[in-house]
Amino acid sequence: MPEPNDARPFLPERGGLKGLREAAAGCRGCHLWRPATQTVFGEGLKRSRLMLVGEQPGDREDVRGRPFVGPASRELDRALEAAGIVRDEAYLTNVVKHFKFEERGRRRIHKTPKRFEVDACRPWLDAELAEVKPEALILLGATAAKALLGASFRVTQHRGELLDSDLAPIVSATIHPSAILRGPPEEREEARAALVADLRVVAKAL
C-alpha cells in the first residue's frame, strides 16, 4: 500500500491550539513519523502577535518534543533579544512537524524535507495560522519561505523585506538561524548582525 501523504485526515474539527497539538501527536499523514521520536508541534500563546516558522525540528527538538531548543535556537534567542522581540510572546513552529534525518553511525543528520513532505504537513501550519492569526509572520530559511511564498521565492534576494502576502498583515523572511552555525566561523558575527537587522524590520513594523 502506498504511504499516505496528507495530514488533513488527522486534523480535529475543533479544540483550538490544544486540540491541534494533541491530534498532531498521532499524525501519520506521511512517512516521516516512523523513524522520529515524536511530533514537534508549535509552541506559544494563541494571542501571540508574532509567529516564527522554521523548517523542521532538529535532533534535540525531536528528543524533547519542543521546537527551537537545539543549538540553532541559541542563535535565534540571541537575535530575538537583540531585535527587542520577547521569545515567550511569539508563537514558534515549523512547516514540517517530524524530524527528517539519516543515520551516520550513532549520529542523526538533518535531511531537508522534500516538497511533497512539506505539502503533506502543511495543513497543520495552516491550522496554526488560522488559530493564532498573527499580526506578523517571519519565515526562517528557504524551506519555510518557499512553502508559504512559492517555490520561486529567494530568501537571499528578499530577506528583511516587508512582503506583500495574504498570510498576515506583516510578512517577512530571513535565514534560518542554523545557517549561522553552518557557515564559516569567521563570518558568524556578520551573519548574526544581518539576522538581527532582518528581525528588527519586523519588530519596528509591529
Ligand code: SF4
Ligand atoms: S511530518 Fe507532518 S504530515 Fe508527516 S507524519 Fe509528521 S505531522 Fe504528519
